[in-house]
Amino acid sequence: MTIREELEKAETEYLSKYAVLSINSRGREREEEPCDIRPVFQRDRDRIIHSKAFRRLKDKTQVFLNPEGDHYRTRLTHTLEVSQIARTIAKALKLNEELCEAIALGHDLGHTPFGHAGERAINAAMKDYFDGKPPFVFKHSEQGVRVASILERDGEGLNLTWEVRDGIANHQTSSTPSTLEGKVVRLADKFAYIHHDMDDAIRARVLSDSDVPKEIGEVLGFTTKDRLDCLIHNTIRSSMGKNDICMEPEVMQAMLAMRKFMFGAVYSNPIVKGEEHKAETLVETLFKHYCDHPDELPEEYNKLMERGDSPARVACDYIASMTDRYAIVKYEELFIPISWKY
Numbered sequence: 001m002t003i004r005e006e007l008e009k010a011e012t013e014y015l016s017k018y019a020v021l022s023i024n025s026r027g028r029e030r031e032e033e034p035c036d037i038r039p040v041f042q043r044d045r046d047r048i049i050h051s052k053a054f055r056r057l058k059d060k061t062q063v064f065l066n067p068e069g070d071h072y073r074t075r076l077t078h079t080l081e082v083s084q085i086a087r088t089i090a091k092a093l094k095l096n097e098e099l100c101e102a103i104a105l106g107h108d109l110g111h112t113p114f115g116h117a118g119e120r121a122i123n124a125a126m127k128d129y130f131d132g133k134p135p136f137v138f139k140h141s142e143q144g145v146r147v148a149s150i151l152e153r154d155g156e157g158l159n160l161t162w163e164v165r166d167g168i169a170n171h172q173t174s175s176t177p178s179t180l181e182g183k184v185v186r187l188a189d190k191f192a193y194i195h196h197d198m199d200d201a202i203r204a205r206v207l208s209d210s211d212v213p214k215e216i217g218e219v220l221g222f223t224t225k226d227r228l229d230c231l232i233h234n235t236i237r238s239s240m241g242k243n244d245i246c247m248e249p250e251v252m253q254a255m256l257a258m259r260k261f262m263f264g265a266v267y268s269n270p271i272v273k274g275e276e277h278k279a280e281t282l283v284e285t286l287f288k289h290y291c292d293h294p295d296e297l298p299e300e301y302n303k304l305m306e307r308g309d310s311p312a313r314v315a316c317d318y319i320a321s322m323t324d325r326y327a328i329v330k331y332e333e334l335f336i337p338i339s340w341k342y
Contacts, residue, residue, distance in 0.1 A: 002036040011039070016094040018243045020179050026162035029149065040161050045102040047158045053109045053147045054079075059323035061115040063197050063266065064204065065275050066324060071203060073196050075115075079108055081196055085232060086188035089245075090181060092236045099181040100188075103167030106160070107185060110143025110168075112320045113327040114279035121283035122316055129288055135312055141175070143320055144168045151317060154300055155307075183245035187235060194258055195228040201266045213261060219254035231255060282331050283319060289334060290315035 001009075008023045015021065022039035035043055048054055057076035064072045073081075083104035090100040112118030119140055126134030145165050149157040167182035169175070173190075177183050201207040202224070209223050220227040234251045247255070266272055290297055294311040297318055304314045322330070 004035055004037055004039055007039050007042075011096070014094065015096060018180055019095045020099055020163055020181055021096070022098075028159045028161055029157075030159050032159065039098065041096060041098040041102050041164065044158070044160045044164045045098055045105060047160065048102060048106045048109070048148070051109070051148075051152050051158060053152060053321065054105065056321065056323050057108060057111070059325050060111055060113055061117075061324055062193075062200075063115060064200055064272060065114060065117075065279060067204075072200050075108055075111055078192060078196065079105060081192040082107065082185065082188050085191050085228075086181075086185045088232060089184050089188065089235055089239075093180075093184075093239055093245075095181050095184065099163055099167075099179065100184050102160070102164045103171070103177075103182055103185045104188060106144060106148060106164060106168045107171045107189060108140065108144065109147045110140040110145070110320060112140060112283070113322045113324045114276065114283065117273075117276040117279050118283050118320070118327075121280035122287060122319065124280070125284040125287040126312065126316075128284070129291055129312070135310060138316055138320070139172075140320070141169055141172050143316075146317070147321075150304075151321070155303055180243070180245055184235075187231075187245060187247075190255065190259065191228060191231045194231075194255070194262060195224050197262060197266055198227075199224045201269075201272070204272070206269060206271055207265055211265065213257070216254050216258050216261065219250055220258060227258070279324075282327060285335065286319050286327065286331060287315050290318060 008021070011019075011021050012023070022041055025040050028040075034040070038046065054076075057079055058074055060075035062073040062075050062078045083101050086100040086104045087097050089095075090097045112122060114121075119138060122138045123134065126138070145168055148160050148165065148168065152158050163179055163181070166178045167185055170177040170182060171186050171189055175186075177186055198207065198212075202209065212222065220230045230251065231247075234247050235245065238246045238248055291311050294302070294305060294314065297314060301314045301318050304317065305311060319327070
């Protein structure tokens with residue numbers, strides 16, 4: 001018996017009957033020889049961590065655009081916090097922790113530079129460029145699957161399992177993952193950004209804990225630590241022994257109210273978002289440029305057009321892959337005159 005088979009056997013003996021066992025995965029798009037050490041979801045997690053798209057998350061905006069302080073979250077630190085929360089919940093519920101971790105680490109692989117501003121800008125640019133009828137709507141969750149399935153490894157993709165791809169594709173509010181592990185990550189994503197975006201807002205002196213409405217604090221707690229603790233514990237207690245991931249109605253409503261408060265106080269705050277219009281203009285300008293000049297795209301993206309993808313689709317791929325810093329460099333290279341040196 002290989003180490004992998006021993007680990008798979010241990011899953012069948014320990015995990016909940018509602019967990020996804022590694023041996024029951026629906027498999028990969030391309031069949032592969034199994035690893036002799038790692039079950040399939042552990043292997044997926046490792047592939048994501050070693051991907052270029054994962055490394056680029058360190059230079060992509062979470063909420064605060066290009067902050068000067070060292071302790072503000074980036075898209076990478078957000079991803080790590082989602083992973084930690086998801087693993088805590090999964091372990092307590094005896095779900096497949098490695099599946100949770102793989103989904104969590106991969107859930108934002110498709111995110112644009114400059115956070116959601118970049119995503120909005122790509123969609124706005126497509127509407128303008130295609131007279132209000134874009135060829136597709138850009139969603140970072142769907143882009144994450146495209147990154148994992150096609151764009152990584154020079155067009156070969158990471159060949160992740162169906163369960164991980166499903167979790168990445170369905171981690172946003174409007175979607176429902178097919179596995180409990182995916183549902184855990186979907187909630188952990190919200191818990192993480194409610195917690196750390198408030199923490200960053202306090203650090204930036206945009207808000208203080210006392211600004212949180214009293215009715216929310218009475219349910220979730222009056223500090224960032226207490227709110228995160230409440231959300232995690234309530235999810236575990238409410239989901240124990242069930243074929244679902246759920247929360248008590250009062251806590252769920254308080255979480256949604258906290259999220260709404262954050263949208264008004266942070267995500268729409270002109271102090272926090274004052275520079276976003278510049279980022280949106282930058283992204284829109286880059287998109288239009290590469291649609292008009294697809295020959296200037298890097299060679300690996302030209303290969304996508306040779307396979308049948310439109311210039312707009314490939315321009316989105318290229319721009320969405322950029323870090324904030326690289327997008328600014330490309331904009332300066334294309335549109336800002338170089339100073340005369342002599």
